[in-house]
Amino acid sequence: MTLISHSFRSLRLDRISRAFGTMRALHDVSLTVGRGEFIALLGPSGCGKSTALNCIAGLLPLTAGAIWLDDKRIDALDPEDRGFGMVFQNYALFPHMSVRKNIGFGLVSQRRPRDEVARRVDEALALVRLQDHANKLPGQLSGGQQQRVAIARAIVVEPPLVLMDEPLSNLDAKLRLEMRAEIRRIHQAIGCATIYVTHDQDEALSLADRIVVLRDGEVRQVGPPEALYARPAHADVAEFMGYRNIVPTTATLSGDFVQVTIGGATLPGIPMEPAQGPAIAAVRPEDLTVTPDGPITVCVEAAEYRGRDFYGFGRARDGSELFFRSDRRVGSGETVNLSAAADRVLVYAA
């Protein structure tokens, strides 16, 4: 398959907003997507990520702001004229058309000559490895195969931008991992810019070049996966990125670190925001580990085995509930000591 033939350089969202009545679904979102970039829009349900995608697609009109494709303003264009590819959550394959006809739909809409349609559909079928199923109807395919058809149908027209709306959420866990690798492979093969909506941070971390975290219709943080994982900018982003221990505390400055109280014990942490006085400490369960001389003492309430190690939660002396990791089996009722490295305790202003 040929690389994107377009002169596409960037897609720019300029303070776009979308309201439903008085409900602000999307507010002042700005973002620039570069050539070949893979962007994940990440957030809990109701955060506006699907609204954002539909606005970019043109399926929902904006209430404010502008969308620029290079130097052309496109937010008043119909979706038919934007030429973006889209993969829907339920695939939205045409049930009465064969796989081949489904994939060729966009090319036929563009009135391409018949032999060109056939050739490019063959290329797309090969790319998603569905040559043997070309003449089947979508209803005769498995969920993963339908997903591949949906992807092939979206990319065969060589769009400047592909939009994906939670494409893996209808698949079972094993297939989801396979398709995730498949989407990565296809993206690397054709290299077209992609905006991928998901609520699953693992998907976003493994696929995206950059992640955009949305909450209540506003952008909370934009950055590469490593930054989002290790250094969330806000406490709510941290919570969403898997920092399950969110502890209200008081911060006191000491050198480069701040001292915070977690589970009745005082620990050093990194200030992510200027924090002095009331603060929130965020720690991942995997960074709060059972060590014989750890400062925090908890009474284990439950623990589960996750293959390599154990994850559990317990109650500290001050009554707070903490999630932790252990190398050895711990049982409920047991008292253990926990510790966390100072650079893994993130402190935010409350």
Added chain:
Amino acid sequence: MSAALGAHAPRLRLRLRNRGLDGVTLLVVPAVLFILALFIYPFLYGLLLSFEPKEGGALANYIAFFSDPFLYDTIGTTLLIAIPATLLNVVLSVPVAMRVRLMRHQKLLTAILVIPITLGTVLIAEGLLTYLGPRGWVNRVLVDFGITGSPIRLVHNYWGVLLSLVISGFPFTFLLTLSYVTGIDPALEQAGRMLGARSRARFWRIILPLLAPGLAVTTALSFVQAFSVFPSAVLLGAPAGPTRVISIAAYQAAFEAYDYSMASAIAMIMAAVQVIIVVALLAARGLLFRGPASSGKG
């Protein structure tokens, strides 16, 4: 002995239940009796009666019908009214249903469109008689605006019957079509838009193929309704001539000639014509895509 029965009885009940038969199944009995008494028995009675003519052999009624143009022409006359009325209704119902599907006050509009069902054919016929008549609103508007010089004739002829069939049949056709249209996943149209298909292309390439099987059923049911037209053919038409439909022929045989046997034969012919058209429509449906009109495992 009793122990053996006790061991056997539940097994039989279990077997029956596995075939979908249990105590609840008995609730179907009144409905079956009702259908037997009101549909099957009269049908069989009429069928037998039609083979017992006043004079001649068993097929004498049918031979009489198909050798008298005054009688067999009624089939053509009825088809000439029923087919255009049905097609008009189906063709009109599709765009209306497509639009209503997207409306916020869908229920209100549906209610307004459905009111004609509750009126009954006779009331519609009476209303149309004055509304479309020489001194009715339609003609007064046409004449006063100078569109036509003199009132045009819209009642006591073919057009009056056709219009009344369209009005009384539309709600039914529309409701059926609406249910098929709303069964199509809106994401399919969005997918079509994203792939560059404009509304016309989306309709012909996505909506219509998915709607076609449902439209075949809708057409069949609407046709059966229109084919048995009687009140409006008498009240709004010219029952002696251009709108002498088959049900009028049956009525005259039964209640003017008092030949119940002949009337039954005409009713059987009427049923046969309907069955032929319905079977043809449903057979055509078999050639179309018949899966669910939604996508994937969504």
